[in-house]
Amino acid sequence: MKNTTNAVGPSGDARTRHRDDAALESTLTASRALLGVIARSLAPVMDTVTLPQFRVLVILSNFGPLRMGELAQHVGAKQSSFSRFADRMVAGGLIARAASPDSRREVIISLTEKGERVYAEVTDARRREISLVLQDLxxxxxxxxxxxxEVFARAAGEPSADETLILGI
Amino acid sequence: MKNTTNAVGPSGDARTRHRDDAALESTLTASRALLGVIARSLAPVMDTVTLPQFRVLVILSNFGPLRMGELAQHVGAKQSSFSRFADRMVAGGLIARAASPDSRREVIISLTEKGERVYAEVTDARRREISLVLQDLxxxxxxxxxxxxEVFARAAGEPSADETLILGI
DNA sequence: CACAACATATGTACTATGACAAGTATGAAG
DNA sequence: CTTCATACTTGTCATAGTACATATGTTGTG
Known part of the structure; x- marks a missing residue:
């Protein structure tokens, strides 16, 4: 399935397109390699958290403590579903409910130490895996x-939270 | 594993390590960007297939038709579980059961046209997304x-099937 | 042929996720 | 103080994924 026909678009002369294609193919290959890296880094915690649960760890790591409703919105879940989803994560010791200082009807969710540890475990593993790849270069x-x-990352931009959350990573 | 504190390892002088770190950070950033790409490419089919089901599409695309048991092994599921898993995918029109020509107790699973289409939709989208990023460069x-x-992909190698299947990609 | 080994399917059961509707407390507006 | 909106929780239900034990049909072997 080397369907390069439609993928590049009508830009420029033959040499330009050849460059485009080469970069495209390299990117696709590298993206598979990176997926391997990511997958390996995720594997060790998959018996502690599910992928959807790991999303929550990511969000809380990035945003800090959030209200139930906000968190539910971030993961794209109905707030009612999320309440019991949170129950499970609380039971797993990954997050903690706390009364909001602002309003007694608000519930603030934050990472527990264990939740932070699990998240760190994955990100550390990711760094290690990449270092492992780079060390022989x-x-x-x-x-x-x-x-x-750098060029690619600058061009692609940071993915929105919603985007990466599709995968739960 | 490796030196966790530094993630890079004890190789060489300051300049080398600086290079290492810069490459590491760039790789991490790019990996997030690529995840965005992958996620976006996957999003449109997520109402047709679940992530575990998409794994099966990937496997069948890569290996061609497989026996039930083989397929179950590839996805890391118990054969008994996989039978009903397959039921759902058959019901969804994504795969088809067929009698094996070799043995009447074997069942061969293959992609339906729809299954192929869904898979192609994702891979095409991935190419499009990457082209979109590259086109302005x-x-x-x-x-x-x-x-x-190219360098990175060569160094990282192709991820094993088992690895990427953690993510279902 | 009889019987063990194999490939798959089914009975049963559990967890995770997620939706909708209804309930409960709290806060805000009048 | 009433009334209404807000923020969560709970009741109920449905589906996906997975497991273990068991049944069913098929091959291969002695």
């Missing part, structure tokens, strides 16, 4: 990786 | 992306 190769990935 | 930037990603 020569200096110029490292520079090439850095340069290429 | 200058020639030299494209070359940088291609070079960097």
């Amino acid at each position: 020569s200096g110029p190769d490292l520079d090439a990786v850095r340069a290429g990935f | 200058s020639g030299p930037d494209l070359d940088a992306v291609r070079a960097g990603f």
Whole structure:
């Protein structure tokens, strides 16, 4: 399935398109490789949290403590569903409910120490995995990786929270 | 594993380590960006297939038709569980059961046209998304992306099937 | 042929997720 | 102080995924 026909668009001359294609193929290959990295980093915690639950850890790590409703919105769940979803995570010791200082009807969810640990475990593993890949590279190769990935990341931009949450990562 | 504190390891002088770190950070950032790409490409089919079901589409696309038991092994499910899992996918029109020509007790699972379409939809979308990112880059930037990603992909190697299946991608 | 090994399907059961509707407390507006 | 909206929780139900034990049909072997 090398359907390159439609993927690139009508830009420029032959040499430009060839460049495009080469970069596209390299990106696709690298994206698979990165998926492997991500998957490996996630694997060790998959018996402690489910993927949807890991989303919540990610969100709370990025945003800090949130109200129930806000959190439910972030994960795209109905607030009623989320209440029991939270029950399970509380039971698992990953998050904690706390009374809001602002209003007694609000409930603030925050990461427990265990929740933080699980999240850190994954991100640390990700760094380790990538380091492992990079450690055998020569200096110029490292520079090439850095340069290429920087360009790509700048062009792609940070994915929105909603986007990556599709995968729960 | 490796040196967890530093994530990079004890190799070489300050300049080398600095290079390492820069490449690591760039890779982490790019990995998030790529996750966004992957997530966006997956989103449109998420109301047709679940993530575990999409795994099966991926496997069948890569390996071609497989026996029930083989397929169950690939997804890491017990055969008995997988039978009903398959039921749902058959009901969804994504895969088809067929008698094996070799043995009447074997059942061969293959992608239906719809299953292939759903899979292609995602991979095409992935290419489109990446093309979209790349299309605004200058020639030299494209070359940088291609070079960097090639190096990385070569160093990382293709992830094993088992690995990426953790994520269902 | 009889019987063990194999490939799949089914009975049963549990957890996770998620939707809708209704209930409960709290806060705000008049 | 009433009334209404807000923020959660709970009752109820449905589906997906997974497991274990068991049944059913098929092959291969002695």
